[in-house]
Every structure is written in C-alpha cells, then in structure tokens.
Amino acid sequence: MRLDRRTLLGAGGALAAGTLLRGPAAAGATPPLNAGLTGYLTGLHDPVIIREGETYHVFGSGGWNGRPGPSWRISRDLKTWTDNGMPFGIPDWAKRAIPQAESVWAPDIHFVDGLYRLYYSVSTGGSMRSVTGLATSPTLDRHAPGYGWTDHGLVVETAPGSGYNAIDSNFFRDADGQDWLLFGSYWGGLKLIALDRATGKRRAGDTALHALAYRPAPEGADNPIEGGFLFRHQDYVYLFASFDYCCRKLASNYYVAAGRARSVLGPFVDKKGRSMMDGYAETVLIERPWGGTRWRGPGHCGLMHDGARDLIVYHAYDAEHDAAPTLRLAVLSWDAEGWPVALS
Template identity: 75%
Template sequence: MIAANRRGLLKGALSLSAVSLLPRAAAGAADAGAAPDTLNAHLSGYLTGLHDPVMIREGDTYHVFGSGGWAGAPGPSWRISKDLKVWTDNKQPFGIPGWAHEAIPDATSVWAPDISFVDGLYRMYYSVSTGGSMRSVTGFATTPTLDRNSPHYKWTDHGLVVETHPGIGYNAIDSNFVRDADGQDWLEFGSYWGGLKLIKLDRKTGKRVPGDTRMWSLAYRPAPEGADNPIEGGFIFRHGDYYYLFASYDYCCRKLASNYFVACGRSKSITGPYVDKEGKPMMEGAAKTVLIERPWGGTRWRGPGHCGLFHDKDRDIIVYHAYDAEHDAAPTLRLAELRWDADGWPVALS
C-alpha cells in the first residue's frame, strides 16, 4: 500500500478488556479516569511521512522502515531510535534497483519493505509497482548490519522473487517473510483482487524453489461484483501455538477520509485456514479487530493501518501508520504494545 491514488470494534478509548491487561498501577490510573501510559504518548522527532512501517532492533537501536517516495527519496524510508520515543531520519538504504525499474518503468518509489534477521543477515523484502496496477515485482536485499558506521554495512540486492501481471488475479506487493516453527521459510503478500497469498521459499536462496508454483490463499475480502475488495498489508506473527495473520482493511491514503483498520485471524498451521474468534474464516472476510478509529472521523488519528509486528525482549509491539488530523492529515508513525487476552487474542494498548 502506498500513494494517494492506490487502492467487531476496538473503541478509541481503552476497552475494559484491555484495562484488565494493564499493569496494576496503570490499571488503577485508567480506573481513575486518567489516560493510560502508552508508547504513542511518548513519540517525538521524525514521525511524519511514513506509510507501511515495519520494525526491528539491532543492539540498542530500533529501526523502522517504510515505503519510499517522501522528501524526493525513492528508496525505503528509514528512521532510528534508542528508546522507542525519539526518532531520527536515517536516510534510505537504497533506491529502486535497476532490474525493478526495468520491469516497472513508471515506478517512482519502493513500497512496503519487510525487515528480518535471517541466518546472520538483515534481509529486506520490498515491492515495486504503480498505483492501482497488478503489474508488480517483489525482490529482496541483504546487509550484515544496519549500522551505517560499521565497515561491514553494505546492501546486496538479490533480484526478483515473485511478480504479477494484469489479469493474474492477485498482486505481488506488501510482502512479509516468515520462518515457521519447523524452520521452513515463507513469503506472504497480496493486495486487493484475490487477497492475501503465501508461497514457500528456499532457505538457502530466499527465493522460490525452481518449478515450485504452489500458492496458498490466506485471506480475502468479498465485495459486490465490480466493487473494490480492500484487503492488504498482511503480516504473520507466531504467538503460542498459533500463527496470527494481521491484515489491513478498507481505505488508506485518503487523508482525513481514510478508514483503514487492522484485524486478524489465527491458525495452528501457517498455511491456514485462518479464522476469527467465532471460528469464521478470513477467506470469507471475517477477522478480529485490533486497531480501528471509533467514532469514524471523530478522533485525531485517522485510518490506523498497515502494521508490522515485533517481539522486543519481554513484550510484543505493533507498529503502524495513521493520519494526524491536527497536522494536515500527515501519515505518521504510531506504536502500541500488544497484550494477549485469556483466549490468546491480541489487544493493542494504543
């Protein structure tokens, strides 16, 4: 998800179920009517100009990457922090690779990066496309370190992983790398059309095994004939005995009219089927809401969506973007701690 022309409720206030998950002191403050202490409450610095964020930590530095195209830089946006509070610009890791520009000549930026630490290297999957098009490519690049001051810092591009063409029925953007509990590597991706897909990767190459054309369908947004079916920005996160598939629904990139939101389902198999709390399948549009603006158009932070998940020490964090109604609807970095309720479903302390 990127560019202005692209194509169950969690209340704006903290719900009672979320309050029950807070530490005792914070819960007491919430009961007293005070605003809960959240990660979002402490954010400052370079927060705006961000779509589609993902997060990772190397040593004592947190890194957030997002879609490019801001401030004239076509490569992924990159910002860093030592404390999850104050964020600074770290420029772009690379621009549009030559092979991707040749495949998509009209592309102006790299979309929706996904960052992981894989077998001793930081690996970033990324996509290149144009607004509303099914002609898309996804590739990946690696570096031994994210520290620009290290002599070992160097991004190496590994080229194409998956591509789509008009009429194929699904779209190769918004990729997410996952290594399952058995050590098998996968790539989840997809936006609109046929929904979210999953393919198997070769652990050595980071690409598909030659000749392996198998593909699993994970989530879909049914829509009336001829209408949009907005679902994108998938992210698979393992917690306990389950794989959780987070996805973004409805519309981003419409400034204050954005009604994007995040919901999820879960499965004991990475290939699905993913279901909501009532056991209804995500392939039929069901999902448990995680981040949403309520009432619609009535809060400062509009259209929270396109999330990444990160396990940091003893807690889980969800990173996402939202549009700031107090600052010209700027797409802005947002963070929330995730807690897990008694039934194993995520609650965002946003």
Template identity: 50%
Template sequence: MIRAALISSARQALRAGALAIAALAVPAGATEASTLNAQLSGDLAVHDPVIAREGDTYYVFSTVGRYIGVKMSRDLKRWTDAGSVFAEIPAWAKQAVPGTEGIWAPDISHVNGEYRLYYSVSTFGSNRSAIGLATSPTLDPKAPGYRWTDHGLVVMSTPQDDFNAIDPNFVTDAQGRQWLALGSFWSGIKLFALDPKTGKPMPGAKPLSIARRPAPAGGPAPIEAPFIIPHGGWYYLLASYDYCCKGVNSTYYTVVARAKAITGPYRGKDGSEMMRGGGTIFLRADLQEQQRYRGPGHAGAFTDRDGTTYVVYHAYDRQANGAPVLRIAPIRWGADGWPVPET
C-alpha cells in the same frame, strides 16, 4: 492499481504534514504519558512501517520519500531520520515494472546472520508489480561492513495473475520452513514457500491463498498488508481492510485471525473465515469524539529481548494535516490467547 495512486497522495501528505508533525512532537524529557504512543516524538513521518532491533538501537523501515526511509531510536520513543536504503530504483525493477516511480512497503527480518529487506515496486492501475530482496550484515549505517546488496526479483505479478505482488512479509514456521506472505486487492493474500538459501520461492512454488474479501456488487472490498505472528502454537494473521492513503478520510483498519497451520485456515474469534472477509478487529480509528488518528493499518510486529511483542503501524494525524505518522503499541496476550494492542 488503486493503491498505487493512493500512495502518491500519502507522499504528498507526508511532505505537507512534516512541519506540523515536528511542531506536535513531545519534547525530550517530557512527563511520561500512559501509553507508548503518547510518548512518541521526533521524526514520525512514516507509511507502511516495519521494525527491528540491532544492539541498543531500534530501526523502522517504511514507505517514505521514494527509496525506503529509515528511522532510528534508542528507546522506542524518540525517533530520528537515518536516510534511505536505496539511492535509486534498482535497474531490474525499472525493467520488470516500466514506469515505476518508487519503492514501497518494506519488510525487515534477521535470517542466517544477515538482515533481509523485502520491498515492493508497482505502477498505477495495474497489478504488474514485483517484490525484491536486499540484504545487509548490519542495520547500523556507521558499522563496518554496512551495505545493502540487492538480490533482484523475488516474486512478480502481471495482469494475467489473480494477485498483486506487493506488501511482503517474511515468516519462519515452527518447523523452520520459510515463507513469504504478500498481496493487495485482487484475489487477496497469498503465501509462497521460500528456499532458505536464497530467500526466494522454491522451484515450482505456487501461491497459496490464505485471505480474501469477496467483492460486493458495487465494487472492490480491499484487503492488503499481511503480517504473520507465530505465538503460543498459533499463527496470527494481521491484514488491513478498506482504504489507506486518503489522509483523515482513510477508512483503513486492521483485523486479526489465527490458524494452527501457517497455511490456514485463518479464523477470527467468532469463527469467521479470512477467506470470506472475516477476522476480528485489531486496530481501528480513534472514537468519533476524539477524531485525531484515522485509518490505522499496515501493521507489522516484532518481539523485543524482554519478550514483549510490539505492533507498529501508521495512522493519519488530523493535527498534522492528515499526514501518516508512526504508531507503536505493546501487545497484551489475553487469557484466551488473542492479542490486544495497548494503544
């Protein structure tokens, strides 16, 4: 599909901008700035990031290189490279999606004493795509027992389907039921009920539609990268609109909507429906007079031990040749219950 080709451009930008990112990194020990984003330094080259914490270490997983790159930090500020999850594309994925060249858009969660990593494989110009699952007892590469075990196919889409099986996000609802949100372009964002024992769809589970953007006459209206945050009796759905992966010309931005039930209906502050392309802007590019970080999107979130929820996302750095870089911001929950990222 369209995004498959755009990811290739993003990877080229990562390589082209790596030296520029290093040169722009804030030196360790520098005076603290007013926002967390202003304090980020080290290896910030990411795309489609998600974040988790184990012990005293934070881990970011992202589309970088070909096999899900990992970054590590002790303080959420200084980041170092920690290799990749996979050494190669799993054999089942090559068979299911012939011609696939990489692994994209991971999601990380801690479930039943182990870490679940959902990931995407796809090809150019098609929604022949698949989501796989790998697990590990720990995220620490130096810990005893560290090993990612691949469990194969979770969800697949083909040209006969009206959705695209990439961009997974695992979530547990208030009743303890497990779900997987996913989707990119096509008919939008879907939700699958999962079997908690396997992390895969319940037998006979059908995709539920929770967000879409009706296409205008002139072409597609992109929507992708769902992430659901349970908070305060609500479910908050993040999704990215418009186009990623074009460097500083990326038009990506992130919207948020909420619902009382995880299955929806999701509506923005103004009541606009996510099933009609609505929602409230959550992340958008720097103001025109600043122009540095463009196309913020593919947002994920996690809640730290102190109760602070952070949103992690990528944006394209004009001062690093348009390379996608890591961005992290704490979320402030407003008196009206809506999240506001402190970017």
C-alpha cells in the same frame, strides 16, 4: 479507476486514548508508547520494525523527502525517532520492469541466518504489474564494518490478469524451519509461497500459491484487504491484515484485524471459527468513533518480539497536522484466550 492507497502513495508521495479496541489499563501503568513519540514521525506509510543491539529501526514506503528508496528512521528508546536516510533507491532491474515506478513500497525486514533480509515491492498506483525483490546486509549500523546492501533481484512478480498482486510482502519461518513469503493487495487477496531457505527466493520447482485471506465484495466493487503480516504467539500463527481504505487523509477508514491458525497454511479464523477467506477477522486497531478522533485510518502494521513483550507499529493520519501519515507504536498484549490487544 478506484482511489486506493497505491494510487495516492505513488502520486504523493496509533491512536489517541479511547480510539483503539483494548483492554483496561492498570492503575499506575506505564504510559502508552504513542504518548511519548517525538522526532521524525511523519511521511510514513507501511512501517515495519526491528531491533539491532540497542537501536530500533523502522522502515516504510519510499517517496518522501524526494527519496525513492524505503524510508528509514531509528531510535534507541522507542520515543525519539531520527531520520536515517534510505538503504537504497529503486534497483535498476526493478526500474526496467516497472518504468513508471517512482518509489519502493512496503519493505519488510527480518534477521535471518546472519543477514538482515529486506523484502520490498515496486509498482504503480492501481496496477497489478508489480515486482517484489530482496536485498540483504550483515548489519543495519551504517558505521559498522561490512555494512552495505546487496540486491538479489526478483522474488515474485505479477502482471495484468494475474488475479492477485505481488506487493506488501512479509517473510515468515514456520516451526519446522520452512520459509514463506506472504503478499497481496486487493483483487485475489493475500497469498503465500514457499521460499528456499538458503537464497530467500522462491523454492525451485514449487509453483504452489496458497490463498490465506480474501475480502469478498459485490461484483465490480473493491475488495480491500492488504498489508498482511504473519506472527507467532504460543501455539498459533496469527495473520494480521489491513482492511478498508488507506490514503484518503481524514476520510481514511483503514483498520487492522487478525485471525489465527495452527499452521501457516491456515485456515485462519476469527473467535467464532469463521474464515479470513470469507472476510472475517478480529479487530486489533480501529478508530472509534470513525471520523471523530485525532488519529484516522490506523493500518498496515508490522510486529516484532522485543524481549518479553511484543510491539506493533503502524501508520495513521494526524487530524491536527494536515492529515500527515504518522508513525504510531504500541505494545501488543494478549487476552486470556490468546487474542491480540493493542495497548495504545
């Protein structure tokens, strides 16, 4: 069986200057966010980020510190991060569906029509038997009136033979107000389904499964693409995805690349017009030279609009601290042609 992120995460469980593809820094510019990070940074895979009021929240895969539920950490300044426990454990329905599951994977958080929606996945390493569910809360502030998570159960599932995998979900509302859920890892690549705007679940009677990105590979070999995230900038929808291998500690060669399209249905293409269905994309976060820097395998990103700027959060492995999977954070800029540049 292949050794991939899901195998290792189920069992066990950004970059320094010069290691990201990026634009030149202006003299006297504000130091990169990564340079100031402190506090609870380790034990993090698959992060997403959101802000409520003055507090930033990062959620990630569970399985750390003896907690099966999503990891949750908070900050008021994007520098010092503290542990905020977990929002919930493995829901009973998901545990019945995946009895061997040990943790909740790859949450995705958005504020939608007055509620915080947290999509999450439950599976086991290297398996196509996976479920993705939905939970909501009116606030992320544990001390606020009304705080509390309501689980809404299953949104999408896969089984052996499905040809794709229902993990690594990402919510997106298009310019017409239609809601979508992106998901997928390895096998058949990244898929998209329509959601009912009121329930956040799959739209009744709509069985369409849209293919957005794929990683061709020789027959019998891996096709590593996962961790998709849809993000709007100006007139385009961008599809960020993680390529190659996570969770191999210092041997991890994970990286983030992106394509863009006029519609959420694609086709998503690189600068030369080549399709992400053929494995093409523009690199956003990558270690260079590979295997020669402190921060290895930057990947599985989440993005957010934060006022006039955009942020990208991701994990990477710290070569100076026993290859610990660590929170990394950068401002995401855009070049003259509208392509993303991570300012690390």
